Amino acid sequence: MGTPEFAVAILDVLVKNTNVVLVVTQPDKIGNRGKISCCEVKKYAVDKKIEVFQPVRIKEEYQEILKYKPDIIVTCAYGQILPKELIFAPFYKTINVHGSILPKYRGGAPIQRAIINGDDVTGITIMKTDTGMDNGDILYQEKIDILDSDTYDSLASKMSILGAKCLIKVLPSIFDSSIESRKQDSSFVTFANIIKKEDEIIDFNLTAKEVVNKIRGLSSNPGAYAMLDNERVKIYFARIGDVTSNRCGEIIRVGKEGIVVAACDREVIITDIGMPNKKRMSVLDMLNGYKKDLVGKVFNL
RNA sequence: CGCGGGAUAGAGCAGUCUGGUAGCUCGUUGGGCUCAUAACCCAAAGGUCAUAGGUUCAAAUCCUUUUCCCGCAA
Numbered sequence: 144m145g146t147p148e149f150a151v152a153i154l155d156v157l158v159k160n161t162n163v164v165l166v167v168t169q170p171d172k173i174g175n176r177g178k179i180s181c182c183e184v185k186k187y188a189v190d191k192k193i194e195v196f197q198p199v200r201i202k203e204e205y206q207e208i209l210k211y212k213p214d215i216i217v218t219c220a221y222g223q224i225l226p227k228e229l230i231f232a233p234f235y236k237t238i239n240v241h242g243s244i245l246p247k248y249r250g251g252a253p254i255q256r257a258i259i260n261g262d263d264v265t266g267i268t269i270m271k272t273d274t275g276m277d278n279g280d281i282l283y284q285e286k287i288d289i290l291d292s293d294t295y296d297s298l299a300s301k302m303s304i305l306g307a308k309c310l311i312k313v314l315p316s317i318f319d320s321s322i323e324s325r326k327q328d329s330s331f332v333t334f335a336n337i338i339k340k341e342d343e344i345i346d347f348n349l350t351a352k353e354v355v356n357k358i359r360g361l362s363s364n365p366g367a368y369a370m371l372d373n374e375r376v377k378i379y380f381a382r383i384g385d386v387t388s389n390r391c392g393e394i395i396r397v398g399k400e401g402i403v404v405a406a407c408d409r410e411v412i413i414t415d416i417g418m419p420n421k422k423r424m425s426v427l428d429m430l431n432g433y434k435k436d437l438v439g440k441v442f443n444l
Numbered sequence: 445c446g447c448g449g450g451a452u453a454g455a456g457c458a459g460u461c462u463g464g465u466a467g468c469u470c471g472u473u474g475g476g477c478u479c480a481u482a483a484c485c486c487a488a489a490g491g492u493c494a495u496a497g498g499u500u501c502a503a504a505u506c507c508u509u510u511u512c513c514c515g516c517a518a
Contacts, residue, residue, distance in 0.1 A: 172518090176446090375515080399482085420449040420515050424456070431470045432457030 144168065145219040148183045149254075149303045153219045153240050155187070156307035160314070163193055165211045169222050170197045198223075205229040215317070218272060219306065222251075227274045235317055237272040240306045242299070244268060244284055246327040248335035249277035254299050256335035258360035261352060263289050265298075267306045269313050271324060276334075280324035283313045294362040294380065338365065345369040347392035347442055351383045351409040362415075363423065369442040376442075377417035384410030392442040401426045404442060 144167040145154060157163050166188040171181040188195045194211075198204035201223045208216075208229060215235035218225070220242075230237045243253035245268040257265040266286035273279035287305055289298060316322035338361065345354055345367050358381050361367040366377040369392075381401070388395060388405035395403045401414040417423045418433075 176514090176516095377515090417515085421456095422514055427470080428456045431455070432468090434457085434469095 144216060144221040144225075145184050146182045146222050147220055149242065149299050149306075150219040150221075150240075151183050151187050152303040152307040153217070153310060154184060156311050157217060158191055158193070160311060164213060165194050165196055165208065167196045167198070167201075167208060167221070170199055201229070202226045216272075217310070224276075225272065230272050230274065238282065238313075238317070239270050239272045239277070239279065240310055241268045241270060241277055242302050242306070243335065244286060245270060245277060245281060246329065246332040248333060250335040251337035253335040254302060255295055255338055255360045258289060258293065258295060258298065259357050261356045265289055265302075267302060267309050269306075269309050278327060280326055282317070282322055282324050283309055285309050291382075294359045296363050343367050344444060345378065345442070346444060347404060347406050347411075349407060351406040351411045354406045354411050355381050355383050366417065370444065371440060371442055374419045376419065377423070378413055378415070379417060379423050380415035381411050381413040384412045386410045394437050394440050394442075397430065397437050399427065402437065 145151075146169045154163070154166065166184060168182055168184045168188070171179050171185070185195055185197070196207060198207070205226055205228060209232055213233045215233050216229070216237040217240070218237060219240040225237065241253065242248075242265070243257060244264075244266040248256055248265075254265065264286050266284055268281055269283040270277070270281050271279040285305060285308075287298075287302060293301075313322065343361060343365055345357060347354060347369070358367045358378050362379045366379060368375045368377045370376070384403060386409065388410050389407050390405040391407050393405050395405055395410060397403070401412040402416070404411050404413060414426050415423060416426050416429055418429060421429075
C-alpha cells in the first residue's frame with residue numbers, strides 16, 4: 144500500500160521478489176484542470192497488470208483487502224491511517240517503510256523536514272505498523288548522508304532505492320520469524336508535519352543557510368516561493384554565497400552566477416527559478432528573455 | 445465544462461491590439477584578436493510561427509477547432 148513516486152521502488156522490489164496480490168493506493172484526483180490524474184504507484188501497478196484498490200476511506204472499506212487473504216501487508220507513504228482490524232489480520236502482520244531514523248520525524252514529510260532543518264544525515268526505518276502515527280517497533284534502520292547538493296527530489300530518489308534495499312534485506316527474517324524488534328525511545332520522538340502553504344514561503348530575514356535549506360527541502364514539488372512585485376516566484380535551487388550582507392530580501396546583483404539576494408547574514412545565489420505562469424528554468428535562461436531590471440527590488444512576505 | 449497564463453530557431457523571449465520581408469538575448473559552428481580566457485570583435489547555420497479549418501490580394505497577427513504545457517484554487 145503506497146501512493147507517491149517514493150513508494151514505487153519499494154513496490155517494484157516486492158513485485159520482483161514476492162507475489163503481490165493487490166496494490167492499495169489513494170483514489171484518483173478528479174477535476175484537476177479538467178484532467179484525471181492518478182498517482183505513481185497506480186501507474187506502475189496498471190503497467191504491471193496488478194489489481195489496484197483505491198478506497199476513499201480505508202477504515203470503512205478495509206474488508207475488501209482481507210478478501211485477498213494477504214500473508215503480509217507492506218505500506219510506504221500510503222496517506223491514510225490503517226484500522227487495527229487490517230493491520231493485524233495478516234499472518235505476518237503489517238510493516239511500514241519510513242523515510243527517517245525513527246523516532247525522529249514521525250509523520251508525513253520526514254525527508255523534507257530533514258533537509259529544511261539542516262540535518263546532515265537521515266535514513267530509512269523498516270518498522271512494524273501499529274495503530275498510532277509511525278510509532279511501531281523498529282525492525283531495521285540504515286542511514287544516508289544528506290549532501291549540500293541534495294534537494295528533496297534527489298534525496299527522495301536515493302532513499303527510495305535504499306528503502307527497497309532495506310526491505311529486501313529484512314523480509315526473509317520476517318518470514319522465518321528470526322527478526323528482533325525494539326521499541327522506539329519515546330523521549331526522542333519528533334514530528335515531521337506535512338508541508339502546508341505557509342511552509343512554502345521564503346523568509347529572507349532568516350540566515351542564508353536556512354533560506355537555502357528550505358529551498359532545497361521543497362524542490363521541486365511543491366517548491367518554495369517568494370513574493371516579487373506582488374507575484375509569486377518559485378525558487379527551485381540556490382546556494383549560499385561568500386559575501387556578507389544583511390539587506391534582507393534585496394536583489395544585490397544579477398549575472399551569470401545567478402540572481403544574488405541578501406538574507407540576514409550572507410548572500411543567497413538563486414540558480415533555478417519559476418516565474419509566474421512559467422515552468423522551471425535556469426536563471427541564465429530566464430534572464431535571456433527578461434527585459435526589466437531586477438537589481439534593487441526586494442522579495443517580501 | 446473551477447479561475448487564469450501559454451505554445452514563434454537548441455534555450456529564454458519580443459512581435460499579435462492596428463494583417464504587408466521572421467526579430468532580440470543566449471547557445472552552437474567557423475574565423476579574428478590575445479601569453480591566455482568562461483572576455484572582446486566578425487561571420488554563418490538554424491523556424492511549416494503547436495494543430496485543423498475560415499476571412500483576405502495577403503495571416504505569427506483577425507474568427508472558429510483540436511491537442512499539449514504551466515500557475516492558482518481544490
